[in-house]
Amino acid sequence: MLYTHITEIxxxxxxxxxxxxxxxxxxxxxxxxxxxxxxxxSLKDRTAWGLVKDALPHIIEQQQTIVExxxxxxxxxxxxxxxxxxxxxxxxxxxxxxxxxxxxxxxVGAAIDTLPGTTECPDYVYLEQQTGDHPDHYFxxxxxxxxxxxxxxxxxxxxxxxxxLGPVDYxxxxxxxxxxxxxxxxxxxxxxxxxxxxxxxxxxxxxIPGLRNIDEMADMxxxxxxxxxxxxxxxxxxxxxxxxxxxxxxxxLCGPGxxxxxxxxxxxxxxxxxxxxxxxxxxxxxxxRMEWYISYLQKHRPDxxxxxxxxxxxxxxx
Amino acid sequence: MLYNHITELxxxxxxxxxxxxxxxxxxxxxxxxxxxxxxxxSLKDRVAWGMLQDEIEQIVEKQQTIIExxxxxxxxxxxxxxxxxxxxxxxxxxxxxxxxxxxxxxxxxxxxxVLPGMSECPDPNDPNDPLTYLEQKIHADPSHYFxxxxxxxxxxxxxxxxxxxxxxxxxLGAVDYxxxxxxxxxxxxxxxxxxxxxxxxxxxxxxxxxxxxxIPGLRNIDEMSEVxxxEKTLYQDILPVDxxxxxxxxxxxxxxxxxLxxxxxxxxxxxxxxxxxxxxxxxxxxxxxxxxxxxRVEWYLSxxxxxxxxxxxxxxxxxxxxxxxxxxxQHAPSIAPEHIERFLREEDPLIVDTRGNLAYKIGHxxxxxxxxxxxxxxxxxxxxPFPHERTILFVCPxxxxxxxxxxxxxxxxxxxxxxxxxxxxxxxxxxxxxRSPA
Numbered sequence: 001m002l003y004t005h006i007t008e009i010x011x012x013x014x015x016x017x018x019x020x021x022x023x024x025x026x027x028x029x030x031x032x033x034x035x036x037x038x039x040x041x042s043l044k045d046r047t048a049w050g051l052v053k054d055a056l057p058h059i060i061e062q063q064q065t066i067v068e069x070x071x072x073x074x075x076x077x078x079x080x081x082x083x084x085x086x087x088x089x090x091x092x093x094x095x096x097x098x099x100x101x102x103x104x105x106x107x108v109g110a111a112i113d114t115l116p117g118t119t120e121c122p123d124y125v126y127l128e129q130q131t132g133d134h135p136d137h138y139f140x141x142x143x144x145x146x147x148x149x150x151x152x153x154x155x156x157x158x159x160x161x162x163x164x165l166g167p168v169d170y171x172x173x174x175x176x177x178x179x180x181x182x183x184x185x186x187x188x189x190x191x192x193x194x195x196x197x198x199x200x201x202x203x204x205x206x207x208i209p210g211l212r213n214i215d216e217m218a219d220m221x222x223x224x225x226x227x228x229x230x231x232x233x234x235x236x237x238x239x240x241x242x243x244x245x246x247x248x249x250x251x252x253l254c255g256p257g258x259x260x261x262x263x264x265x266x267x268x269x270x271x272x273x274x275x276x277x278x279x280x281x282x283x284x285x286x287x288x289r290m291e292w293y294i295s296y297l298q299k300h301r302p303d304x305x306x307x308x309x310x311x312x313x314x315x316x317x318x
Numbered sequence: 319m320l321y322n323h324i325t326e327l328x329x330x331x332x333x334x335x336x337x338x339x340x341x342x343x344x345x346x347x348x349x350x351x352x353x354x355x356x357x358x359x360s361l362k363d364r365v366a367w368g369m370l371q372d373e374i375e376q377i378v379e380k381q382q383t384i385i386e387x388x389x390x391x392x393x394x395x396x397x398x399x400x401x402x403x404x405x406x407x408x409x410x411x412x413x414x415x416x417x418x419x420x421x422x423x424x425x426x427x428x429x430x431x432v433l434p435g436m437s438e439c440p441d442p443n444d445p446n447d448p449l450t451y452l453e454q455k456i457h458a459d460p461s462h463y464f465x466x467x468x469x470x471x472x473x474x475x476x477x478x479x480x481x482x483x484x485x486x487x488x489x490l491g492a493v494d495y496x497x498x499x500x501x502x503x504x505x506x507x508x509x510x511x512x513x514x515x516x517x518x519x520x521x522x523x524x525x526x527x528x529x530x531x532x533i534p535g536l537r538n539i540d541e542m543s544e545v546x547x548x549e550k551t552l553y554q555d556i557l558p559v560d561x562x563x564x565x566x567x568x569x570x571x572x573x574x575x576x577x578l579x580x581x582x583x584x585x586x587x588x589x590x591x592x593x594x595x596x597x598x599x600x601x602x603x604x605x606x607x608x609x610x611x612x613x614r615v616e617w618y619l620s621x622x623x624x625x626x627x628x629x630x631x632x633x634x635x636x637x638x639x640x641x642x643x644x645x646x647x648q649h650a651p652s653i654a655p656e657h658i659e660r661f662l663r664e665e666d667p668l669i670v671d672t673r674g675n676l677a678y679k680i681g682h683x684x685x686x687x688x689x690x691x692x693x694x695x696x697x698x699x700x701x702x703p704f705p706h707e708r709t710i711l712f713v714c715p716x717x718x719x720x721x722x723x724x725x726x727x728x729x730x731x732x733x734x735x736x737x738x739x740x741x742x743x744x745x746x747x748x749x750x751x752x753r754s755p756a
Contacts, residue, residue, distance in 0.1 A: 002333050002490070015320050041578070080576050083573040084573070294418055
């Protein structure tokens, strides 16, 4: 297919059926929405483009700097969208825990403003101080409170899933800004009021990139707790096991957040699906790619990286 | 779209028109084939699947181990495919120069066997050459292995002929110029053959790495002659690019086109724009130009950090070794083979072998010490670890990497030289190489 701008390639991602031999859940048809195949590598490509698209002519005319609270995929997508339109992008974040993520953001041209603190919650006071004298120099995309964050997933991600599958019984989403899960749920719920929507969050003190823990969710403006039939809490070891299953058994090269969602589905459905009398359609979202989480994986699963180096003598003797 | 297996997602990649405001060339329409869109992240997904597809049932039945000589994207794709079918994959490689690549291959479940390769470049006459080693290993237990053999397997380019080339033609019609990176040469050969059948005036230009410089995925022109499926007559021109220019091209693609390609894609883009600049003013009508974005940027961070530390707000000392341009060091002071005896006698130089440690262990010049090139380059970023009063002789496989070191130190006022022809020439002339104890 021929395209004339990289933003045209955002969205319309594939939906992949996961082989039942892999998930081993009775009565379950499991489908993965492969958002890591967006051009910048995550579902946040849609979000970022949704947040700036309509305002872009104005932002360019005013030569505003786009500013956002993000330590990951939203910042990556916004940085690229800003730079292809000749604009600056600044992300405000507390410590970025994965060094490759920081480095990729630098490569794509983001200015990174690092705040002290460990929670992943946006500091609006700080932003006001920064933009104080010249608020018109900045365009704040405001992903945590901007309705466009979930609207774009309502209009595109949710609709695409429905067009591929028809009515869906269960949707599982990792909760970060909660935008994608909310948008997709809202659309699928309209089509099937019996839809069960389940959010996946991280265990307290378990840092899983892209996910928040249950305490942090309370701070999110667009998080609506009553949207979810259940929340499943996942720790790092299970998230990484899930990730490895998706990579090695399904060829889905996703990051730890997606692994957590997969692990959450297994945990949540394992027992209840045994009692079902008909196959149930379950969808989850693969949020982002694995390549920039290597140091995170090395830290938590050093066993994966052992290697042997052939001894010179043994080579010469072959 | 709904799919039942990840391999169904291989291919049918987007073709993106690059805005003329980015390349700023008159009379030129540039299109990028985004192979980054393949599910495992590179154009090698097609190659790996193309080489396995017809055989996979048999491989599974016999529980064979897939084996390939690869230190990059082919290894990555084969590792994922093997693990999908629950069989083993083993990658044989020289030094993997990008640590993330090594880590990702491990993560996919590949077992990695690192070989020194006496020369660190394919040399069929050398029993320690990786390809020779690979063959011997398979020969010892032929039914145990399935060798995909990307450097000689016609399926490597057939898959690009049948798919990549056809897809480009279906999107664009006749193409005037095709620019391809030369590694195994499979993609370029396949695409260019298909496009040429549709339009006989197609010009194909190959991009190689500058000798002595390293760009992941590209070979230099000397190394291309060792690749079985490389056909020189296919190319109207072959252009060398160095690492710094490759990174400039890569950053342009990322920041101005939003295409997250890696260094090899940057190399092609940079060389292509320079080349077209020379030619396009003479053209009367617009030409259609296509190039391939081979793989993604995310696993090359350490490579980029070394060569562009300023991107990461790291302080860079003046005149970093990693910043050397190929044009600088091509004329570095070298000692020709016929003068080496006298040189060694009269100068009694400090001999520094810049190959990997395993290659050094197998065979080195008498009295030489070993500092692998990437380590030495890092050290040189902060200071010179050699006495100023000694003459220094640098040794590498073929006498190109050593030139860089000789040039760099001469510029700093040292008496430094490169051994012309490297270890390979020395071995031919003298035979005398010493082994380290096991």
